[in-house]
Amino acid sequence: xxxxxxxxxxxxGLASRVTGDIIESVWLGEKPxxxxxxxxxxxxxxxxxxxxGVRRVGKHIVFDLVRNGTPDAMASETKRKDKRSANVxxxxxxxxRARLKVPSALSRKGASPSxxxxxxxLGMTGRMLVCRPEVEIEKHTHAIVTLxxxxxxxxxxxxxxxxxxxxxxxxxxxxxxxxIELQPFTGLFRGRKTPIKSALLNQKLLxxxxxxxxxxxxxxxGVRPRRRAASLTREDLKRLYVNLKEVLKEAIALGGSSxxxxxxxxxxxxxxxxQHRVYGREGEPCLTCKTLIKRVVIAGRSSHYCPxxxx
DNA sequence: AATGAAACCTGACAGC
DNA sequence: TGCTGTCAGGTTTCAT
Numbered sequence: 001x002x003x004x005x006x007x008x009x010x011x012x013g014l015a016s017r018v019t020g021d022i023i024e025s026v027w028l029g030e031k032p033x034x035x036x037x038x039x040x041x042x043x044x045x046x047x048x049x050x051x052x053g054v055r056r057v058g059k060h061i062v063f064d065l066v067r068n069g070t071p072d073a074m075a076s077e078t079k080r081k082d083k084r085s086a087n088v089x090x091x092x093x094x095x096x097r098a099r100l101k102v103p104s105a106l107s108r109k110g111a112s113p114s115x116x117x118x119x120x121x122l123g124m125t126g127r128m129l130v131c132r133p134e135v136e137i138e139k140h141t142h143a144i145v146t147l148x149x150x151x152x153x154x155x156x157x158x159x160x161x162x163x164x165x166x167x168x169x170x171x172x173x174x175x176x177x178x179x180i181e182l183q184p185f186t187g188l189f190r191g192r193k194t195p196i197k198s199a200l201l202n203q204k205l206l207x208x209x210x211x212x213x214x215x216x217x218x219x220x221x222g223v224r225p226r227r228r229a230a231s232l233t234r235e236d237l238k239r240l241y242v243n244l245k246e247v248l249k250e251a252i253a254l255g256g257s258s259x260x261x262x263x264x265x266x267x268x269x270x271x272x273x274x275q276h277r278v279y280g281r282e283g284e285p286c287l288t289c290k291t292l293i294k295r296v297v298i299a300g301r302s303s304h305y306c307p308x309x310x311x
Numbered sequence: 312a313a314t315g316a317a318a319c320c321t322g323a324c325a326g327c
Numbered sequence: 328t329g330c331t332g333t334c335a336g337g338t339t340t341c342a343t
Contacts (some may be wrong), residue, residue, distance in 0.1 A: 159320045
């Protein structure tokens with residue numbers, strides 16, 4: 001569901017609410033699908049850690065975790081030696097609210113690095129909620145993290161395309177659209193025969209651009225989504241570069257786009273959907289020239305464009 | 312190597 | 328009311 005501006009909004013909301021809090025325990029649902037790392041490793045990495053910060057990397061939410069009372073990461077401590085999975089049991093019964101029990105040896109000092117990261121990808125329908133324990137547990141809740149402040153952090157994801165993982169230091173595959181400079185940006189598309197729309201969605205090139213902002217940036221740049229990436233001129237690429245950054249920044253300023261059911265960490269909707277010029281406007285007049293907006297499918301994704309404004 | 316289609320899931324909505 | 332078909336903001340895997 002969420003793309004870069006939505007994830008940025010959610011990460012900022014989470015940062016303001018849970019930074020400094022301490023993770024007491026972790027419950028993981030019975031379905032293994034949302035887990036990219038082993039359940040035992042996630043539990044062992046999260047429990048008893050302090051949340052030093054929350055940030056966005058591409059479309060990922062990254063929780064920076066430090067050992068409680070250890071504000072600074074110990075850079076040398078990056079090697080992980082666990083033999084812990086054997087004793088960890090997953091109890092999926094939501095009603096009993098059973099918690100994973102981690103053997104005490106795992107919490108001993110030195111059992112894991114002092115710095116770690118909890119990575120959350122929301123997929124299409126994932127949400128992260130911060131709430132009181134008495135709040136009813138929604139259907140499709142796959143993880144509940146109990147905080148020392150008495151609140152809970154809950155991961156809810158009906159379609160289960162979201163993923164949870166842990167890592168010593170997560171690195172996105174692609175480059176950050178908001179940080180990249182013009183030269184590396186143009187270099188990403190050199191020699192690529194794939195449609196520019198597909199290239200923009202390729203997370204190994206740029207991380208964070210999704211279907212809405214790909215369509216919106218291409219409209220602003222006046223480039224048709226089916227154009228071969230390599231066919232874009234220097235001027236096309238410059239306009240795409242400028243407009244992609246612009247549309248992402250504007251969307252972040254408005255709290256992202258709420259098309260279906262996206263809400264941020266505080267349950268607030270974004271407002272950028274009101275600024276969409278092509279996305280979701282098939283058959284409606286172009287805001288610039290009144291030509292009807294077309295929708296085609298490119299690499300399996302809906303793509304919206306103005307046949308007159310985009311060449 | 313690179314490209315596209317299919318698969319992974321559930322829910323909402325339109326049309327009959 | 329309820330059935331069927333379509334669509335969805337993402338990523339990975341498989342075939343070509």
